[in-house]
Amino acid sequence: MNSPLFDLMRVLAIMPLLSLTLPASESIPPPAAPPPPASLEWWREARFGLFIHWGPVSLKGTEIGWSRGAEVPEVEYDRLFRDFNPTRFDARAWARTAKAAGMRYLVLTSKHHDGFCLWDSQYTDYDVMNTPFGRDVIKELSAACRKEGIVFCTYHSICDWWHPDYPLGSPGGKSQKPSPNMDRYNTYLKNQVAELVHNYGPLGILWFDGEWESPWNPDRALDLYRHCRQLQPSLIVNNRVGKGREDMAGTTARGAFAGDYDTPEQRIGKFQNDRPWESCITICQQWAWKPNDPLKTLKQCLQTLVTCAGGDGNLLLNVGPMPDGRIEPRQVERLQEMGHWLKRYGKSIYATRGGPFRPGAWGVSTHHGKTVYVHVLDWQNQDTVRLPAIEKRIVSASVLTGGKVNCTQSAQGIELRVPVKSRQEIDTVIQLRIEGPASEIAPR
Ligand code: H79
Numbered sequence: 001m002n003s004p005l006f007d008l009m010r011v012l013a014i015m016p017l018l019s020l021t022l023p024a025s026e027s028i029p030p031p032a033a034p035p036p037p038a039s040l041e042w043w044r045e046a047r048f049g050l051f052i053h054w055g056p057v058s059l060k061g062t063e064i065g066w067s068r069g070a071e072v073p074e075v076e077y078d079r080l081f082r083d084f085n086p087t088r089f090d091a092r093a094w095a096r097t098a099k100a101a102g103m104r105y106l107v108l109t110s111k112h113h114d115g116f117c118l119w120d121s122q123y124t125d126y127d128v129m130n131t132p133f134g135r136d137v138i139k140e141l142s143a144a145c146r147k148e149g150i151v152f153c154t155y156h157s158i159c160d161w162w163h164p165d166y167p168l169g170s171p172g173g174k175s176q177k178p179s180p181n182m183d184r185y186n187t188y189l190k191n192q193v194a195e196l197v198h199n200y201g202p203l204g205i206l207w208f209d210g211e212w213e214s215p216w217n218p219d220r221a222l223d224l225y226r227h228c229r230q231l232q233p234s235l236i237v238n239n240r241v242g243k244g245r246e247d248m249a250g251t252t253a254r255g256a257f258a259g260d261y262d263t264p265e266q267r268i269g270k271f272q273n274d275r276p277w278e279s280c281i282t283i284c285q286q287w288a289w290k291p292n293d294p295l296k297t298l299k300q301c302l303q304t305l306v307t308c309a310g311g312d313g314n315l316l317l318n319v320g321p322m323p324d325g326r327i328e329p330r331q332v333e334r335l336q337e338m339g340h341w342l343k344r345y346g347k348s349i350y351a352t353r354g355g356p357f358r359p360g361a362w363g364v365s366t367h368h369g370k371t372v373y374v375h376v377l378d379w380q381n382q383d384t385v386r387l388p389a390i391e392k393r394i395v396s397a398s399v400l401t402g403g404k405v406n407c408t409q410s411a412q413g414i415e416l417r418v419p420v421k422s423r424q425e426i427d428t429v430i431q432l433r434i435e436g437p438a439s440e441i442a443p444r
Contacts, residue, residue, distance in 0.1 A: 033225050036260040039234040042151070043204065044276055045351040046104030047309055048342070050335075051155070051280055051318035052094070053109050053287040055116045056080035056131070058323040064288035065113030068161060069170030077170075078162065081116060084131040089325025091137075091144035097327055098150050101335035102342030104350075105151035107207050107316060108141060110196055112155070113173075115162025119200070123191050126162065142200040151204035154196055158189065158224075158240075159210030167215045182215050190227050197231040208240040208259075218243050222257060238263050238278075250277065264313075268304060271311040271358050273443065278314035279304075283331055289320035295330055298337045299426050305338065305349065306375050306427055310364020312354030341426075345400055348373035348429050356441035357387050363427070367438035373400065374416060374430040379423055385430075387414040388444045393435045400429035407432070 057064045059080050060072050068077040098106045111117050117127035119138035128137050138154070145152040159173060160166040165188065167180035197203055206228055211221065221242040228235050237259040239245050244256025250264035252275065262269065262277035269277045281304060284293035296304075301317065308315040319335075321327045342349065352366035352373065362385045363377035376385055389411055397407035403422020407430075408415045416430055434441075 033222055033257055034229050034233075037229075037234045037236060040236055040260060040276060043105065043236055043314070046151070047314050047349050047352075048101070048103045048305060049105040049107060049153075049278075049314065049316045050098040050101065050103045050150075051107050051316045053112065053155075053318060053320045054137075055109065055112060055114065055118065055288070056084040057114065057116075058086075058289045058320065059083055061290040062288070063286055063290075064109070064320075065157070065161065066172060068114050069175070070172070074170055077114065081126070081128075081131050084128075084323070085133045086321075086323060086325030087133070089133070089135070089137065089140075089321075091140035092147070094141060094321075094327060095144040095148040095150050097332050097335055098145075099148045100339045101317075102339040102346060103150065103317075103335075105153055105204050106141075106145055107153040107155050107205060108138065110138060110154040110156050111160070111192070113157045113159050113161050113210050114170075115157075115160045117192070119196070121192060121195060123188055123195065138196070138200050142203075152200065153203050153205035153207060154200075155207040155209060156193065156196070157210040158208055158216055159213045160185070160189075163188065168213055173213050180215075185215075186220060190224065193224070193228065194231055197228075197235070201235075202232050203235060205236045205238065206241075207238050211240045211243060211245065216243065218257065225257075225259060236260050250279075268307050269311050269313045271354060271443065273312040273354055276313070277311075278316050279308050280316040280318060282318045282320075283334060284320070287318055287320055289322050289328070293320075295334060298334060301334060301338055302341055302426050303377050306377065307359065307364050309349045309352060309366050310354050310359050310375060345427075345429055348375065348400060348431070353439065355443040356390065356438060358443055367441075370395075370434055370437060372432040372434060372438050374432065376416075376418070376423070376428040376430065377426070379428075383417055383420075385416045387416070389413045390434070390441050390444075392438075392441060395433045395435055397433075398431050400431045401427065405430050 053064050055064055062071045120129045120136040121127045142152040161170045165181045165185035167177055167182055169175040169177050225237055225241050228237050239252050239258035239262050242258030244252045244258030246253055248265045251262050252258045264279045266281055269279050284295050286293050305315045319327050319331050352368045357365040363375045366373045394409045397405050399405050401424050406417040418428055
């Protein structure tokens with residue numbers, strides 16, 4: 001049922017409803033783009049993915065894209081590919097690392113703002129085939145992911161500070177190219193997107209970025225979105241395809257068209273259950289690899305994931321592999337630790353929705369069916385967590401992470417007490433079985 005025709009039929013079916021049910025002042029413009037794919041569901045349920053920022057810049061240990069023409073002179077940056085030879089790259093090991101972490105999808109930089117392409121592209125020579133390594137990284141990784149049951153996706157930068165046709169250049173889009181041709185660049189962009197989908201697809205997500213610069217406009221955005229959907233109707237496209245993103249909060253301005261989901265960057269999204277979102281956050285500090293980059297603790301990593309799920313969003317956790325092709329062992333270890341936790345307590349994360357209790361200083365909640373999971377992340381030196389009242393009766397309460405809970409429910413609210421010895425340093429998960437579907441309880 002995922003044909004463009006079906007999508008069109010859905011739009012046509014919805015349009016009269018919209019115009020009939022909304023007062024004129026509140027009316028949303030008719031959908032200019034196809035509706036989001038029904039297959040958004042797999043991704044929402046997945047909750048956790050691996051982001052990978054990689055390229056020749058790892059040889060310098062500076063930030064991908066941003067360091068071009070800044071810490072690293074442009075000429076030197078653009079020569080790095082000649083020395084890029086990550087002989088210890090093992091696609092299977094990367095896919096297995098994602099799987100061991102409990103991640104369900106993986107997003108690799110096919111091209112960042114620096115213009116370098118990690119696949120064998122017929123549209124440029126500035127790609128991995130012209131490095132001493134000479135192996136198609138996207139081909140190997142997409143195949144390895146498929147084998148491990150990880151959904152393969154790519155990050156693709158709209159802005160390209162390297163490409164002579166793209167009007168702006170380094171550092172950070174602050175310079176002008178001598179003879180730009182944005183129409184021609186746009187064709188290059190669309191051709192490469194088609195190449196990625198055709199040669200390595202089906203892909204899960206096309207994760208665009210670099211849309212904030214002036215050469216990009218709403219018409220091009222909509223055209224690129226339609227292009228993606230035509231190439232693969234089930235493709236999920238993030239909001240950075242369009243011009244509607246509200247800064248690093250990553251939410252979408254009301255009424256603006258911007259893809260299928262919101263993208264908070266380096267921060268956890270606010271509770272939002274009426275439009276899907278995914279926070280992208282680095283496991284260290286830099287997107288691309290740098291030596292001795294401070295690594296987040298297991299507590300930080302897990303609480304970040306749990307807080308995203310409790311806000312009804314996903315977490316895309318980033319690693320930057322080393323110039324030899326390996327993901328740093330200490331980062332792999334951290335990811336495995338997360339996976340161990342998810343193996344035991346994953347039912348409180350995967351396929352859940354955020355709420356019904358809104359995030360608070362104590363932690364967050366998730367729910368699935370008739371179960372509410374209360375994730376206590378901080379007891380705040382108190383022995384009780386107090387939650388707002390719900391209309392539905394709590395049938396039973398237990399502690400998923402072990403031990404006993406004392407639960408009292410009244411018209412005033414819910415009180416949960418767990419003895420000190422059963423409280424967890426990272427997340428005490430209390431499981432409340434209620435008499436009906438938790439999704440019927442409005443967030444409070
Ligand atoms: O791909 C990652 C970033 O490179 C990209 N988006 C994520 C997913 C990104 N694009 N823009 N920004 C991030 C925001 C820019 C932040 C900056 Fe900076 C602050 C640019 C210059 C100062 C970060 C810190 C980059 C260099 C130093």
